[in-house]
Amino acid sequence: MADDQPITNLGVSTSSDEGDILRAQGFNVINANLNSKTSGPKVCLWYKKECGMKPITRIQFSFTSDMKSGLISAGFEQISRDLNAGTSGDHIFLWYLCGEKEDDIPIVDMKVTLNVNEEPELLKDGYEQLGCDLNRGAGGDWVYLWVKRKEPTYIYEITATDNSSRDKSLYEQGYTCVDESTNRYAKGNPIFLWYRRSKDKSKALSNLDVSLNPQSEFNLQQKGYTKVITNLNKGSGGADVYVWSLKDGCQKIQGINLLVNPKAMIEYEKAGVEVIDKDLNEGNIGKHPINIAYYAA
Template identity: 55%
Template structure:
């Protein structure tokens, strides 16, 4: 029929209305007023881009089946449906998972046969023509984090709408169950950075930098360091929303996660408690790259670095060696042209000269400052035909060293605690 508008003057006895395979672009308010017996409405295979508020007014009691499949709908206004209770088919539309859609979806009774087909296109694809599809339930950034250290706390967080990562952070210690929880709330600012503290100096600086503290010890009951989780909802160009979390407990898991675009955070969540090496991993909303690295001694520069959008690798490169607290830092960007292309480490003047001649630039902080032994410096390069760096990992678990190398991940074979008694640790990057 090639209709471009919903027809007027339909009989008030109409029970089945088939307006499929037409040229409808929008459904105006009150389009189906005066049809008290309407049971089935088929609007599929049109060109619908918008449903106005009140589009299905007066159909709360009668309408049982609504088909909106095979249209051009990207989002939904919750007010278009009111209290409609009809089974609704939304499949085969180019959905963008914005706040309007997230608010509308819980109101609708989706047709079971089409539920699995409803997918969302990324609202801001990295490149035109390359659209990422994810299930609606996984879409959207994380907006809050929390931690439980008892069954009572688990029940409270669950009652407040939190979901947990099903991985006990005290695994292998035989002590309290500890879980990380998260929430995704439409309209709230997304979490963009997560840090951990395991000494008072780290805690003080994170508080000064306006990070949110989750005041529960991740090592509760297991001994070891007091470890606390902190998170930040930033808005700089270096703050890319976090959309998913994972926990790894085995070195064999790590290379695959890194190659799949996950970013490993630096702190062993069983630090000094024995048991497994446990790490938190984050997945970001968009692909991003490491565009700058630096290092700090003790905590005098930490607040400034946090304010400039840096993430601290929460492991002291002087661990076990004495000396000062030294940490590596990195800053991310979605701009591929700003990415670093290679990392390296020097432990002698000869290596410094060689790296400089090869176009590397030095981070002018000795990673073993105050610990004795050799001077250890990190180097980076931005030029060249190497791949852009998406992740940097500091490895202290001996089981992980070979796993990363076997997976073909760049492994800098220079121990950061060369010639002192500190923990052996190596930098890898992808």
């Protein structure tokens, strides 16, 4: 997918017969198994680029029933194939939207990574990681879908939610959900980060940080950071954890990743990606640290 013609349709195959049908319909396959290293069948993502059709501008994933209602209400289309087919993992479904808002920038390319070593360079090359591990709960490789847009984009707003009541409103405002809970390894509320993108670099965020206690909150406030008021550790019994953003600065944020894979932090740091060395699971019984990484240019 080297050209900049937008992607207009998506499909998923969970068997060779389904793949043959999609190929006969003019779809092209991304040659990566979304069920990699699991007991399930080979699952593949397919795409079309059709002249005169509306471009796809946003892709989301659901792995709980609560995540579906906001997507349906906001007009997303679901592909009714479980990306974790044949495994004991979460039932994961892909949703897409052909949005027409100012911040809906067409997707022109997609890649799938099966190894964390591949991830930082894609982030630096302008690709946007979609936050759901497509093997979530199934073991196997850490599988992520990455998208590239028709024009460079920058993140200019960030928020978080601790329930699904705001999902429809946020989707309708143009937000993308990072489809992974900051409490994944803890017993607290499912907490999701959200962001908005724009082609306008001048209004983008330049820095992110995390507070783990009142003193660090005070320090960030004194530096001019803005606090996202949802506690990323809510209900876990751990510290109150908040993400903060800053707009001052020459470099502007192009991508935000939630590092859930225990091996991710060292690989991102080696590649020169900014990793906030503050565990979103601070003080709770989460078995692995979770960190935020971002790339600014």
